[in-house]
Amino acid sequence: MSKSMARLHSETRATLRGLAFLSPWLIGFIAFTIVPIALSLYYSFCDYSLIQPPLYKGLVNYHLLFHDVVFWKVLRNTAIYALMALPLGMLVSLGLAMLLNLKISGLSIYRAAIFLPSLVPAAASAMLWLWLFNAKLGLINVFLRALGVTNPPDWLMDVRWSMPALVLMSFWGLGNTIIIYLAGLQDVPRELYEAASIDGASAARKVWHVTLPSISPVIFFNLIIAIIGTLQVFVLPYIMTKGGPARSTYFYTMYLYDNAFSYLKMGYASAMAWVQLLIVLALTALAAWSSKKWVHYAGN
């Protein structure tokens, strides 16, 4: 056969070979991702109670959502939680990573101790922290009383303290993020610091002008992951407070879950899911767009 035909033939063979290897993933992708997403969109426009087939109703669900008091409540709760947990989490994890990055002895022990809590399954974490935050017998209030605090808060039973308690709990699981920051910090070329020293820069200025820009890709990565994760907070509040007291810890995904599996309003839950997806996409796009301003990739 001619040369070009031979090339076409081998190109097709290459494509078939590639697709053959990808086939398990492709089949799963279609069956467990594409089809569900399409179905989910369709359900969001329907009345679907599971006992009867979905009934197309147009934008009714979205309309109802907009006027749903609980929807706005859970959206607000999730936003407040995110606004507290994200910046604080970032500060704590970055700070601890920088602390670990100081060349002192015993690094591996400190690192292991800080990382260990993040291995705990959320369900076990929930039990543990329920016990720790127990108003009367919990370690936290025992500690506070020992420090002289006469009336430590009721934590998970108190509308004002339940959310802060959850934010505090989120710090315990920061081990992953800390280690990633540590890896990024250790990648910063020493020459940059040396050059800064020669220029007479103080430690603070070094951090601002050398460290932070150098690890900005890592910060960006962790930020995206954190946004996506924080907006879906479910397990800890579900087990610990079931959304209480007085819905102060009732979050978006929990309401979604209740709509789907407790109230059997699958259409409504699907609409909620799509709103959530759009919010996540919007925030991620925002972060990506803003990253041009503050993320410096090596090699510039």
Next chain:
Amino acid sequence: MSSDMTNRTSTLQKVSSVASLGATDVASVPRGSRKGLGGRLFAHSLLIAVCIAALMPFVWMLSTSLKTLEATTAFPPTFWPHPIQWHNYLDVFHQEHANFLLWTRNTLVIAVLGVAGTTLSSAIAAYGFARLRFRGRNALFVLMLSTMMIPFPVTMVPLFTLFRWLGDHTGIAWLGTFKPLWVPLWFGSAFNIFLLRQFFMTIPTELSESARIDGCSEFGIFWRIILPLARPALAVVALFAFLAIWNDFLGPLVYLQRPEQFTLTLGLQNFQSQSGGTSWHLLMAASVLVILPAILLFFLAQKSFIEGIATTGLKG
């Protein structure tokens, strides 16, 4: 797909984190901090305080798990259990309405099936993305990566109805069995595919080339050359897949229906909501048991991962 996003994203972080754990152990830590003794002491004391904060919950959990019920409700609470109730750990397995042994078995079954499935299928897909050239490869790769950003709630409801439909139309039950928790894993997981693809790309192409010249089939190259070389990466994938399944809560919550089917995470919660006043000592003992495998694997994996990093020194 049963793992919720938190599982997946934290797994992503976990792998990167263990990677760097190994790396910094192997690389020499340069000495010569210009900080004086005062600065060093301050750093150490700060770190020690943080470590105490990080580890104290574990200690308290252990302490509570070894107390009697009365000791747990004593006010003010005491620190050392007196006398130490080792039998609490046995009592955990003999609770009515809480079959811990069964739950452990369930979790193990799902974990083994799931880990085997995801490791194998992700490796196959990763090979396609890493070692083969064909049209549309990069586009498909980006598409695959983007699936990692989809929040689980979006697919949660349709997957539920999908499995129900499968049960109704194929005569094989899906809901209320373990299948939804491990079968999807046999079709690759985006994150594992990504990880293994990165690793496969570091293997020199000459190895594949010479095998092809020798007439080896593509799958043969994959199975006999690439896979054995990838053992460290496969170990990491298996390790974190195991942890993700062990820790998964939302998946079992949605798909499992009867207490006999529960996994440990689901059962633990069930255990708590049973009796009127919570038996904190038993609950803590049960929690310790649930946490144990992860802790053990961590101490084991640290070593095996260092070896993995060392052997992949061929990369750098």
